[in-house]
Amino acid sequence: MTAHDETPDGLRRGDWGAWVEERPGRPAADRRRRRAGRSRRDGGDPQPRPDLGADGPVPGSAAADGPPGDPAAVARAVCLRLLTMAPRTRAQLAEALRRRGIPDAAADSVLSRFSDVGLIDDEAFAAAWVSSRHAGRGLARRALAAELRNRGVEEEVVREAVDRLDPDEEIETARRLVERRLPGTRGLATPARVRRLAGMLARKGYSSGLAYRVVREALEAEDHPAEDLPDTFD
Template sequence: MTGWSGRLSEEADPEQSGRRGHRTRAPGPGDRAGRFRRRAGPSPDPDGPAPAPGSGASDGADADEAADPEAVARAICLRALTGAARTRKQLADLLARREVPEEAANAVLDRFSEVGLIDDAAFARAWVSSRQSGRGLARRALRAELRAKGVDGEEAEEALAEVDDEDERTAARRLVERRLPSLRRVDRVTATRRLVGMLARKGYNGGLAAGVVREVMDDTGFGTEEPDPDLVDGAE
């Protein structure tokens, strides 16, 4: 019986194996890949210029996609929508960056809107609910965020209508109560300035911010103790 070393030597020398009457090794995936590469031509230089259309360097899938920009647009949008909602403007901007023709992009975006994969109104409602409860943002800040994402007008206003004055005041008070303990060692004027500034950055107007800060300080007795003199004039 031929040993392992004999079989290995026969595989290494197919002509010798054929002369001895043994079957040569069946071609494997690597052989097919090699033949495909030889037919397709040499691999392009990754640092060189992109191959020209019709050069034979691109595979069949790339050629099919290039011939059907709507297929490209659909694939890009589906990947972008995986795990997170997107507005129509966000997807349109993405397709433009990927150089998808505008006509094909609009056709796909229209279709996605028809079947509910794009729903700016639902996006706005979810965004407002999440950002108002989680970050304590006021309607002014929420409106600016929606506009940046391409949701404006009636769809944005309907979502923002879910937040009323009392919701804003409650959220502002919660933000101040959460921050106030870290300001116990500064004087009341400094603490007020910092807290009002924090609320302003979250979209609250000056009157509401100042009123909420004063109210929380009075309720908690803030400022009745002597502040640390080393930190009274500390930077924010």
């Protein structure tokens, strides 16, 4: 062994040939595993995963049914991935395919096929949306209809979905919303309480007339004289 090859005490060869301090308690096998891990991260993985993009197909997905770059296969993979995450309307899926650069003909074909087999169902989506958002957020018809339109649901389907909401249930939901918010307004003057509570209902899609009536009922139940309440909340 030449003087050049001798290992100085307490040192070892580093990854790039330089001498580095030997750390006790770290066996050579651990060092090899660490170097192997760095090598994989630096691109040394013998089987790197392909970069398929956010909406790209994955091995074993529907994209494997067609040749590489087949627009219909990519469209199927994109739609399946999005539908697995959450229900989507046809318009939402069409927009996702458009952003991916899928030709209109391929996109329409895939979307129609998904509709035929029930994977896309805007009527069911709208009905579930109304039920969930009314129960969970207390939204009224006007707000629910706006949300469905924003998701590309056709107007006739929107009307049918929101018309299923029972008007009496809508009123009871408004009352519960006011009851929950009422204690937090007790330090305010009566006109300010009316504006705050009725404004909260208006933002959730309730008509101004219904909002004022429900708020007035709640304040009268607190022994507010009716003559002290404003005629409107504007």
